[in-house]
Amino acid sequence: MLDLHKLHAFVVVVEERNITHAANRLFIQQPPLTRLLKKLEEELGTQLLIRQPRGIEPTEAGLALFKEAQLLLEHARHIPKLVQDVSQGKTGQLNIGFTSSAGLHPLISLVLRSYREIYPNVQTKLEEAGSQKQLDRLISEKLDIAFLRAPISRDIGLKHHHILDEPMMVALPIGHPLTQKEKISSNDL
Template identity: 55%
Template sequence: MMDIHKLKAFVAVIEESNISRAAIRLNMQQPPLTRMIKSLEVELNAELLTRLPRGVEATEAGKALYQEALTILAHAQAIPKRVQNIAQGMEGQINFGFTNSVGLHSFLPTLLRRFREQFPAVSIHLEEDGSSSLIDSILNEKNDIVFLRKPAPISLGLTSLHVLDEPLIVALPNNHPLATKKDKIHLLDLESFDFVLYRRLAGQDLFDNILANCYSAGFSPNIVQKAPRLTSSLNLIAAGIGLSIVPESIKNFWNNQIVYKALKADTPCIAPIYAVYKNDRSNIRLTHVLSLLKSLEICTY
């Protein structure tokens, strides 16, 4: 293993082309410096310097060592700063997970943009998956924080932060009988119509939430088609196959041939969003994310 002090000494000698001047630069006596250089030559079994009448110059082997030494010393000099940056959450990687429907809400890109602006050296990894898989990813420490439509089970010992409540609205084909209704549509008014829903396997939390709202209103929706993704359900709605209940944020993605209406019910129809994570104070990058999330002024604590 190369001695950093010897490499520094060698670099000084090469750059000064003189052992005496190098010793002054290094604030040391000439004899110890000469012994260090000689020790390097013994270690490497190579002559590193050619002695001249008024100084020294690097041999071919010495020139090669000089270039390598500069790289090693630069890396060594950068290590403390990098370690400090990692410890302060200024470098490294942060891993986010989210369900498909949460990924459509504007708070998430806003959060990611602000994080990137403040911590540009931190790499951001994103993963979209179902809620069960995302909770497992927190337990297995694959993700640092995930965003779901319901809190994690209390028994798992995870922290669930209520981020926001998003209204649920009705998405209708533009030729639907209810499309011209000016007022809010009462949830029970949807009982006699066909539904298109986001498949439960892909969006369990949202699917269960929609059904629970329908049951609470007094009916079971007639589901004629299930879509693999929330956005793909819009194709089916536009085609006139049925209507759907969707998070309000979805209306920013498709307006062609679809009409969106507010819902009226005895109990407000909402789709909450939760941040789920391990309460680990040593995860400084996660602490930064939570601080930024709070600064968005959308969280309910």
């Protein structure tokens, strides 16, 4: 496996076209840099650089390595930020469950839209299912969050938050005896 340190040194040498200048830029002495380049050539089994009186020229194999090494090093520079972003929830995927009736509520679409604006690099995967299936998927960690209308038992190992109370109406046919009452209690129903 190629060592990023060696690749970085190689890229600097090709950019500088001079071992002394590259060594200065890398804050190392020229002999260790020369040994590092020789070891890289041995590991790859081919000559990467041609030493000329006026500096260094990459071979065709050296140019191929140079291009790939630049891409690899650029990618490697972004890895710490990527890992931090994932650990802080700024990127990745959020699996969201909702019941069909909860999905129609304007609050849910507002919350999802706001979340996407704040965290544009997080993909949201929406899954519609019944309450029990969502609870099962939360417990098995296949969902990260779920919007439910049914109450949750406190002893199933899930943290839940009450976010909304909604008014309910009773619809009755005209002429139904309960339509004559001013107020209808749940016992009446």
